[in-house]
Amino acid sequence: MNQRSTEIVQLLSKEKDEITVSGFAEYFQVSQKTIRNDLKEINTILNQNQREEVLIQSGGRINPPENFKESLSLLLEGDFYNYKLSRKERRQAASAMIVNSADYITLATIADHLFVSRATVINDLKDIKAFIREGNLNVISHANKGLRIEGAESEKRNFLLNLLRPSLSIYENHKNVVAEHVSVQAGDSSVIQKILGEQEQRYKKYLDDSSFREIILYLRIMVNRNQMGEFLEPQPDTNSENYMFALDTLKYISQYCDVVTTEDDIKYFSRFLDGVRYMNNSRFSKNTVIIQMITRQYISGISSELGIDLNADYDFFENLSNHLGSIFSAPPIDYQEVDVINEVLEDNQDVLEAVNNQMFVIYQYTERQLNEIEIKYIAVHVCAAIERKKNKEVAFRVIVACHAGIGTSRLLLEKLKRHFKFRVVDVISAHEAMSIEPNAADFVISTVPLEGCSLEYVVVSAAFNDADYIRVGNRIDALRNCRNFPVRMEEDGLSAKGLIDEIHPLVYSMIEPEEKAKTFMKELRRVIRDYFKQSVENETEVLSPYLHHLLPAMNIEVDVECEDWKDAVRKSGEKLVERGYIESRYIDAMIHSIEEYGSYVVLSKGFAMPHAKVEEGSIRLGMHLIRLKNPVPFGVEELDPIEFVCCLSAIDHKSYLKAFFSLVNMLRDAEYRQMLHEAECPEEMAGIIEKYEHSNS
Incomplete structure (x- = not known):
């Protein structure tokens, strides 16, 4: 038997309280199907030796036979530790x-x-x-x-x-x-993460998630070795561009982790930083929008095939577009096969089949065929989106328990509120769990296992990744099977976002000028979110303005006369030049790019979004939309002629993403497309865009 099966035998022999399949799944952080397979393996040994088997009863309750302890020597081969x-x-x-x-x-x-x-x-x-x-x-x-x-x-x-x-x-x-089993790391992980994160911001060296975790691991090994007196051998001189990044990172680690670091540590760590992957926030090219548009098409296809509408899940769109961007990067990431992916997909074969069936959408962009593990990672993103949608429809009361301080608990709380209709009734420290009353909530979400807790709980990471979405979903499924929870949807009538959305148009209609209204709304948001115990603005709102923020009436023109596609591109960008969003060379770069690479700027029937690279003259994030009096062809037969041309001035690959998400969703909606076509003035078009976003956010 494997280590987990052996430990299950030991727990069954000692535990007096009720044990369930879902409880074991949570304890070992695997799927319920994996636990059932482990129990099947145990029962096979018992059956072969004519012993009573372990029963799985209704609700997933595990019932070992009364004489189970008599079978321990058989199951553990006489020495538990030899087989652990x-x-x-x-x-x-x-x-x-x-x-x-x-x-x-x-x-x-x-x-x-x-x-x-x-x-x-x-x-x-x-x-x-x-x-x-x-x-x-x-x-x-x-x-x-x-x-x-x-x-x-x-x-x-x-x-x-x-x-x-x-x-x-x-x-x-x-x-x-x-x-x-072996302690090879030292130093406070949360402190080291904070130091590394601060240096990322200082040096504008943004690491991808896997590289960030790898660096934290190396630094904790370094701290451990240096504290033991095991220092690096002399390192060769380096002209690494990451030298100062390494120096400042190790300076603060020395201070806060009480460890001596040497010049050799700095040299070695700077070369280590040379070898990891970065998400260059200034990275933006023609491929960026293509990948995001294909992501939009892919999600639409997956939704249709599975019969589950995932089009409105912005997090799914953002996560999947970033993931596809990393897949098609050069060199591509070497994704590792891991057990939990296979366990998740064992129970979601229909999702994996749909993902494979829709791969033709992605292959229109690249000739490289994705390997099996790359496709599985995409399927996990889909599974997480399905869990988010399913669990937004359930209003469970939950308590959030965290072991790493108020900052981490606040981060976790914000992520939970974004993706679940949970009614968070309390946020506590992990050690307070033993004081929770049995009826205080439906269950607890914790960053660590909880001893003496009277409620069922699920353990997640503070970062709350896709695997955690699935884990929480599995726990909810288990709870539904065991207990009859009230839906409590009537409690969700009032929320910070709902209140802000209701007040927003009233404020802008009654307060002039617009800048004064914006100032008032900013302060009002702070008060409302403080009352609801939310951060003033979440990261998405700060970094990713909505479409109506980028396309107010002043950034829209109607019935513009254009001779051809070049003239349309030029006129869509001229106002951005006048307002200081782009340099004039940015317009020339857009035209040259279309001439060189083709009409990749055509996003859907009748709509084009010309853009160029940041280094080709972009100054500020902005959009300018023109509706042509007489549509012109851009050279894409099935999508021509083009009526709407929206010039995008991007400063990175992410800050415009929420606006882009709203835009492509609007383009899928025939009713709103027609309303944009019939609008008589810029103010009317701006109102249509804002109304759309409020009704679909």
Whole structure:
């Protein structure tokens, strides 16, 4: 049996309270189907030996036979600890202990730490030495002292990093064997994350999520090794552009983690930073809008095939467009196969089939065929969107418990409120969980396991990624099966966003000039969100203005006369030049780009969005929309002629995204397209756009 099955046997033999499949799934952070398969494996052994089997009753309750303890020696082969780790897991954990040791380490120490016999370690030693040699290190044996490692400190750190790296994926949620059994990291993770995040902002070096987690892992290994007195060997000089980034990061880590860092640490870390992936926030090209438009088409196709409308999920659109952008980057990311993805998709084969069926939408952009794991990651994004939609329809009362302070709990709270119709009744520290009254809420969402909690709970990461969406959805499904929860939809009539949306048009109609109304609304939002215990503005609102913010009446013209597509592009950009949003060369760049690459700016029937790169003259984020008196062809037969031309001045690949999302959704709606066509003036068109966004947000 595997480690999890063995632990299940031990828990069944000791636990007196009711145990459920969903409870085990949550404890081990795997799917309920995986737990059922583990129980099936246990029952197979019991059945083969003519013993009573473990029963799974209604509601997923697990009922071991009364004489279950008599079967322990059979199931655990007489020694639980010998079978707690597989041979491969023992090799990894033992190797980490040897490499991480600052002195000799004995076989007896390894055996005691891993709860195995000394003979077991001796039998594993050949494999352990071979495994360590793969990391350019050698194991030296001394008859009276034990084992020690011979090799460069940088290789030791690389070895430990590679052992822990598989646990970095956002979808890999079960415990890493090495991390569980060997302490190779030090320093407060939340402090190091904060330091790294601040330096990202300072140096405008924006890391992708996997690189951010990898750097945190390396830094915690570095802190551990330096605190042990194991410093890097002399490093070669470097002219890395990340040298100052590395220097300032390590300066603050030295201060806040109470550790000495050296010049060699800075040199090594700067080269480490050279090798990770960045999301350059100034990155913007013709491909950016193409990928986002294809994402929009792909979501529409998936929605139609599955019969679930996911078109209004902005987070799905943003996450998937970013994901597709990373897939088609050069070089492409090497996505790792992880168990939890397969577990999620085992229960969602219809989603995986739909994802494969709709791949033709993506392949119209690229000739590169995606491999199986890349397609599976897309399917997980779809599964998460389905969970978000399903769970927005349920008004559970939840308590949020967090172990890492008010900042982390506030971040988690905001993400929950964005994606679920939860009624968050309280936010507490994890240690307060034992004081929760049984009827205080329907369940608890926590960043750590809770001891002595009277309510059922689900453990999530503070970052609340797609795997967490699915995990919370699985917990809700389990709760629905076990208990009859009231829907309580009537409680959701009043919210911060709903109140702001109702007040917004009234304020702008009664207060003039517009700048005064904006100032008033900003302060009013702060008061309302403070009352509802929300942040004044969430990140999306700050960084991503809505379409009606970018297209007020002053940025719209109707019945513009144009000779051809070049004239239309030029006239769509002239007002942005006048107002200082773009330089005049930006217009020339748009025209040249269309001549060179074709009419990629045509987004849908009758609509084009010309744009150029940031470095070709973009100054500020803005849009200018013109409706042509006489539509002109842009060279896309099935979408010509073009009636609407909207010049986009982008300053990065993200800040315009919410506006773009609203725009392409509007273009899918025949009624609103017709209203834009019939509008008599810019003010009417601006009102149509704002009304659309309020009715669909």
